[in-house]
Structure formats: structure tokens, C-alpha cells
Amino acid sequence: MDLAPSGVALLLLAAGFFAGLLNAVAGGGSFLTLPALMSVGVPPVAANATGTAALLPGYLASVLADRHGLRAAWRDLGPALAGGLLLAGVLGGAVGAVALLLTGDAAFRVLIPWLLLVATLLFALGPWLRRLAARPHPGPLRALGAGLGCAYGGYFNGGVGILLLAILRGQGIADLARANALKNVLSSVLTLMAVAVYIAGGQVVATGLLAVGAGAILGARVGIILVRRLPESGYRQVVTLVGVAVTALFFLEPAWLLPRL
Template structure:
């Protein structure tokens, strides 16, 4: 039974993770360590985290409703590819031995942290894009992003934004809205797989999930009030610290 101080801690982590995912991606770098700190094994913490953050992705999509208008066909076609990638990533995680995942997860956390750090540079590259690019390559990128996002949620949004920004010639906010939709699709597939076959800790989900929904919905509005560089810097430093601690366990 989770006590009141623990409920408050997990709810705060879920709220912040949902907001960070909506703002810049990287919310897993907050919620995953919070679950590990409770003593959950890494795979159990990972699948619980994926299920818990699903409402946050839904909140992010709701916040981007205006930017998604007129992009139904694009989002639908790319969603099919994202589903295939998410099935592969979910299956791989469920088949990964716990000890192997323990050895890999510090590197995944560090990679997600560095990807978040590189996000401003990637966005500048996106803004200089001049063509629609190869349709085949964008599907390859979305497939790999789906695999990674289902296997380990951290940094998924950054990777998807990188892929879409390279190959879609459009306003960055509209591209980011498609990224939010694909993140929700990938998360939905992994949640279905983990709910059926994974060691989900539902008592933690009951606390983190509603908090992440509120955070995801509010995150798109906080972007106008909070300096993104400050938030990104805090999350990156925190993520690299977590990776170091996990590597030395």
C-alpha cells in the first residue's frame, strides 16, 4: 500500500513528466527514476512508466488540436509505420532478460539526456529544411523511432521530431503536432502489450497516470511561460546524474 508522502512524490513526478513530454520530450527521465527509487526492478519500472505516461501523451495531442487540422492523412499513414515499430520494440522489451536490461538502461538514459540537450540544434536544422525529402526514409525513421519508444520511452519525442523535421517541409509547430500524435500511437501499442504481458505495477499507475494527463495538457500552455532552455538544462543534468547512478549500482 502506497502511503500519502509516496503518493505525493509519484504524483509530482507524473505531473512534471507529462509537462516535460509535451514541452520538449524527456519526461521519462523524471518518472522512470522515481519508480526505480521505490525499489521496482528496472523492467517493471519501465513498463509501469510507459503505461503511466500514456494519458500525458493524450493530453499533449489535445493541446495540439489546432496544429493537427489538415494533417489527418499524413498522421494516419505515418501512424501505421509507428504501430509496426512499436510492436517490434514492445516484443523486444518483453523478451529482454532483466539483468541485460539493467546493463543497457544507463546508456539509454544517457542517450535520451544527450538527445534532449541537442534538441535546440536539431530544431535549427529543421527550420533550414527545404524539401519534403524521401517518403521511404521518413517511414524508416518513424519505424525505428517506434521501436525505440516502445522499448524505452525516454527521448522518443526528440527522436521522432528529428526524423519528421528532416523530411517534412512544414511549419515546426505542425510537425511537432504530428510528433505528438505518433508518440500517442506508439505509447498506445506499448501500453496494450505491457498491460497484457508485462509486470505492470498498477498501484503506481493509479497515481502517476492522472497526474501525467494533467501535466501533458498543461505543458503545451506552459511553453509560453517557462524558458525552455532552463527546463531542458535541469532535465538533462538530472538525466545524466541518473544514468551515472544506475551505471554504478
């Protein structure tokens, strides 16, 4: 898509705004940042990496906003399991990010619609997954499950919040608010590690990072207001519809979205 620099900045700013809003409400911001960055010529791997980096401040803000719930969840888990989950976030995020860099643009472009389809299904089936996982599992499986979820998040951020929430419910955390607080911590940790790997691999585009990041901060502030007023079923349906539309778009592979590599 050929746009003037001002048009590129506005497009990315708008994508960041609505991505930040979605993430604050239910998640799914990468449904918007990935196609926006690719449409202005950013290669697939760099688009995924840059979009994830731009949304990192929103994850960190969520942790700060829910400190009380986090402390309560930490006490419930105990120091050993809590430390294991943090380690899973660090290692999983790094492993997933390295796997992304090793995939390469051509292969990742082929995987994108399937990854988006998985993310859309995670959002659509989120309540069912949480109910299915809402029973405790043996200790060794807990950190392993969290590590696999974090590796997915380091590779592709779409739907990772729903996946981690379902996994954490399987840690024996019956209280949804406390599980959500831990989910925000793991999302922040894995994304921090992934972004560090992306930067080391030269896959974060500075212009896209600034424009999308600025929009995401503004969108998150609006989303925090909306989340108190909208029913969960309503915004989950909106995110699912966005996911279906973007997934279909990538399966169709329009030339303006997927330029020749």
C-alpha cells in the same frame, strides 16, 4: 528503499507530477518515473512499462489540444504518407515493446544508463538535430525513419519526442508547429501499442500506474501554463541537467535504486 505505503504513494505521485510537467514543457518525464518506480522495488522492465503507461494520457491530451495544427499537417503530407506514418507508429511501438519484454530485467538494467545517456544527448542536441533534418528525403525512407523512431519509443520512451520531431522534419515538414502536432500523434499511437503489449505481458504495476498517472495529469496542467511563459532554451537546459543527474545516478548504481534481481 523501504517506505510505508503512504510514503510510496507520495513519492510516486510527486514523480508523476514533475514528469507530467516536463513532458508538457519539453519531454523527459521518464527521467523521473523510472528511478522513482525502481526505488520502491518495481523491477526495471516493469518500471519502464508502468511509467510509460502512466504518461500516456498526457500524450493523448496533447493531440486533442493541437487538433488544428494536426489537420494542416495531415493535408500537407497527403493520405498515402500520413497513413504510412500511422502504420509506422503502430508497428514500431509494438516491435519496440516486444523487444523490451524479451530483453528481461537483468539485461535491461545494464542498458538503462546507456539509454538515459542517449535520451539526454537527444535533448541537449535537439535544436541541432531539427536543423540537420530540416530537408526532405525520399518517400520510402520517411516511413522507415518514423518506424525506427517509434520502435525506440516502444522500447524506451526517454527522448522519443525529440527523435520523432527530427525525423518528421526530414519528411519535408518545414513548419515546426505542424511537425510537433504530428509528433504528438505518433507518440500517442506508439505508446498506445506499447502499453497494450506491456499489459499483455503483465508488466504494468497497478499501484504505480495510478499514483504516477494521477501526478502526471496534475503536472501536465501546470506545464501547459509554464510552456507559454518560459523560453525554450531555458527549459531544455533544465531537462538536460535532470537527464545528466539521473544518468550519472544509474551509472553509479546505488543499492537503494537497483535492488538485487
